[in-house]
Amino acid sequence: MSAQPVAQPVQLPEAWFNVAPHLPAPLDPPLHPGTRQPVGPDDLAPLFPMALIGQEVSAAPWIDIPGEVLDVLRLWRPTPLRRAERLERALGTPARIWYKDESVSPAGSHKPNTAVPQAFYNKAEGVTRLATETGAGQWGSALAFAAALYGLECKVYMVRASYRQKPYRRVMIETWGGEVVPSPVDDEDHPGSLGAAISDAVRDAGARADTHYALGSVLNHVLLHQTVIGIEAKQQLPGGEQPDVVIGCCGGGSNLGGIALPFVPDADTRLVAVEPSSCPTLTAGRFDYDFGDTAGTTPLLAMYTLGHDFIPPPIHAGGLRYHGDAPLISNLVKAGRMEAMAYPQGKVFEAAVQWARTEGTIPAPETAHAVRAVIDEALAAKEEGREQVILFNYSGHGLLDLQAYDDFLHDRLDA
Numbered sequence: 262m263s264a265q266p267v268a269q270p271v272q273l274p275e276a277w278f279n280v281a282p283h284l285p286a287p288l289d290p291p292l293h294p295g296t297r298q299p300v301g302p303d304d305l306a307p308l309f310p311m312a313l314i315g316q317e318v319s320a321a322p323w324i325d326i327p328g329e330v331l332d333v334l335r336l337w338r339p340t341p342l343r344r345a346e347r348l349e350r351a352l353g354t355p356a357r358i359w360y361k362d363e364s365v366s367p368a369g370s371h372k373p374n375t376a377v378p379q380a381f382y383n384k385a386e387g388v389t390r391l392a393t394e395t396g397a398g399q400w401g402s403a404l405a406f407a408a409a410l411y412g413l414e415c416k417v418y419m420v421r422a423s424y425r426q427k428p429y430r431r432v433m434i435e436t437w438g439g440e441v442v443p444s445p446v447d448d449e450d451h452p453g454s455l456g457a458a459i460s461d462a463v464r465d466a467g468a469r470a471d472t473h474y475a476l477g478s479v480l481n482h483v484l485l486h487q488t489v490i491g492i493e494a495k496q497q498l499p500g501g502e503q504p505d506v507v508i509g510c511c512g513g514g515s516n517l518g519g520i521a522l523p524f525v526p527d528a529d530t531r532l533v534a535v536e537p538s539s540c541p542t543l544t545a546g547r548f549d550y551d552f553g554d555t556a557g558t559t560p561l562l563a564m565y566t567l568g569h570d571f572i573p574p575p576i577h578a579g580g581l582r583y584h585g586d587a588p589l590i591s592n593l594v595k596a597g598r599m600e601a602m603a604y605p606q607g608k609v610f611e612a613a614v615q616w617a618r619t620e621g622t623i624p625a626p627e628t629a630h631a632v633r634a635v636i637d638e639a640l641a642a643k644e645e646g647r648e649q650v651i652l653f654n655y656s657g658h659g660l661l662d663l664q665a666y667d668d669f670l671h672d673r674l675d676a
Contacts, residue, residue, distance in 0.1 A: 398430025478513025487519025
């Protein structure tokens with residue numbers, strides 16, 4: 262058995278890649294929920310620091326990362342780029358499968374890449390408390406981690422289905438000093454949704470002068486911060502190897518954007534978003550202006566949406582249960598620059614177990630959606646007898662999602 266292939270040396274990026282100048286068409290502006298007119302900085306200032314508002318609308322091709330943020334990111338970055346040789350052999354494919362391992366962060370996922378700068382910018386503006394939502398708990402735990410480093414309070418509204426399914430993510434949040442409550446707060450029988458949790462968090466932030474809102478996906482500045490993933494991967498691929506396809510799971514779009522956006526200018530590289538068939542925003546939703554939350558308090562975003570009142574089934578991939586998608590991702594899909602596909606969770610967990618039994622690590626249920634698509638791409642390359650370079654984002658580990666694996670292995674998992 263050959264040794265694990267080694268990727269090229271890499272430096273931690275000192276600037277984020279802004280995809281805005283490379284989009285097929287300009288983004289449609291967010292609209293004020295009351296006036297339906299384009300929002301301005303003053304409309305967003307009660308929720309976000311001005312530095313993040315500036316990043317949200319910036320057209321600069323690169324945006325410098327503050328040195329204080331780099332100092333924290335160096336705790337785990339650059340992250341490894343690994344080749345899935347054992348999976349390749351098990352599939353008998355000529356494809357070469359590379360994956361960016363974001364599971365090595367303190368929170369076990371890609372989420373701290375944006376949690377750290379968001380906490381930094383809020384601290385710099387004098388904010389002392391952050392309110393946020395979380396689906397599976399990956400974002401909530403990442404923000405609690407970042408808030409602890411900057412001495413901020415953190416209140417997390419966790420989708421009730423995940424609050425019950427994933428108790429140890431609640432423990433992570435509390436260990437880092439955050440407070441976590443199930444959402445929606447006013448209906449104990451409701452399974453919850455990311456849209457409802459956003460409503461709870463925005464309502465909290467809007468009612469307190471010491472509090473800002475922090476979002477783990479969807480908005481431009483969040484995806485911007487995640488581009489360290491793709492920038493590093495470009496450096497690490499051996500011999501200037503160019504991926505034929507870049508794949509990421511997609512709920513709001515942050516980890517997918519992180520791996521894929523730096524490849525948007527590379528016309529020969531396909532970009533693929535993978536979502537759950539029970540919440541098929543990109544594959545079955547409509548492109549329209551819609552609210553980011555259930556209560557209709559956020560700006561309206563031009564995106565693919567299932568409707569802001571859509572309540573998804575409580576599948577285990579809690580981070581993918583969002584009714585909308587990032588405007589940047591929606592823009593690329595609408596223009597045909599990015600593809601989208603959806604899988605039921607049964608087929609996703611089949612792929613996750615195959616990965617665990619070949620590569621050894623246990624992926625998060627969200628990440629397993631990308632693994633499913635990677636395996637299918639590799640099998641298609643085998644059937645067609647062609648070499649292919651596949652790059653995907655291993656966005657997080659599943660060591661706190663073992664109830665999902667227990668359900669799958671004992672035939673209790675809904676298809």
